[in-house]
Amino acid sequence: MAIRSKEDAYLSLVPLMRKYGAEGTAREFFELINEHFHNEEAAVYDKIHAEMWDILPRQFELLVADACQEIDSMRPTTLIDIGCGTGLAFELFRSTSLGRSIDQVHLLDTSSSMLSAARDRGTKWAGVRLIFFKGEVSELEHTASFDVALACSVLHHIPDLPGFFGEVDRILKPGSLFFHFQDQNDDADSRVLTRRKLEVPRPARNIIRSALAGTIALDVAQRSYRVLKQVFREGRGDEDYIARTNKALLTRGVIKRAMAAQDLWRVTDIHVGDELGISLRQMRCMLPHYELLSARTYQFFGQPDQLTPRQKREEETLINDHDMNGSLLAAVWRKKS
DSSP: OOSOOHHHHHHTTHHHHHHTTOOSOHHHHHHHHHHHHHHHHTTTHHHHTHHHHHHHHHHHHHHHHHHHHHSSSOOOOEEEEETOTTTHHHHHHTTSTTGGGOOEEEEEESOHHHHHHHHHHHTTOTTOEEEEEESOGGGSOTTOOEEEEEEESOGGGOSOHHHHHHHHHHHEEEEEEEEEEEEEBTTSOHHHHHHHHTTSOTTHHHHHHHHHHTTOOHHHHHHHHHHHHHHHHHTOGGGSHHHHHHHHHHHHTSOSSOOOHHHHHHHHSTTOSTTOSBOHHHHHHHOTTEEEEEEEEEOSSSOGGGOOHHHHHHHHHHHHTTOSOSSEEEEEEEEOO
């Protein structure tokens, strides 16, 4: 199935709307869920996604190095971090050879709480002018123009990817670079991917297998495991961010019954699940004015804290060999002149 069309993406939400008594359009449902979910998630984002801070620095370093082999002495100065969240993506990019030349950054997100977290993190980015924007790329002024665009853990959240790529193209200069990271890799061989994922050690393996037996997507099962681990470690109980999201949605009347965590993620991560993900083959058609400079995959066995020393060594070998059967995808594209 791969990347859903905008129409199919919204249509997939209708059963959930019926299940939880939501009214209005599927687009309104999607936008309201995302607004409240990400506002509540912002306070704990870095904790429940701690593995991203472990695995992404290496991916940024490798993909920037790949790009530098294909470009001639490019020194970008302007960058937009789309769906900036807590500021993770630019934090990592600014440590790379290309990132050190950036002197102006636009941090864009639809969540005010995420932007607030990014603003706090940005206080340590000396020498960089920061501009914060609450909204979507389509809402940027027509005069906006950038050398680099980042989208880290973003593409799988966007219902209308062709429309999104068209807006990215509008704000990027000829010769500019578009990096994206941390999206489910739809082009991976599912047999290889499943075999490797089921090699993770106990107890995570049992949680994932039982979830798969209940037809929950592997990535959703892993995310459930991370949240459960966070709840038990911090003793948050019913006060975790999922509960707070439901409280906000119920108070506003978006839903009539509290949503299960897996169903919330089926809304927010709209291109994640069985036979879903981000496909480079499809992206080539959606980005006709772009050249794919490099693509890499990673996370071949599971979360870093679940792996044995042998699996960690094998993971690094597969990354270095450009194996394309990792569960997560990263790529860099250049806009043609």
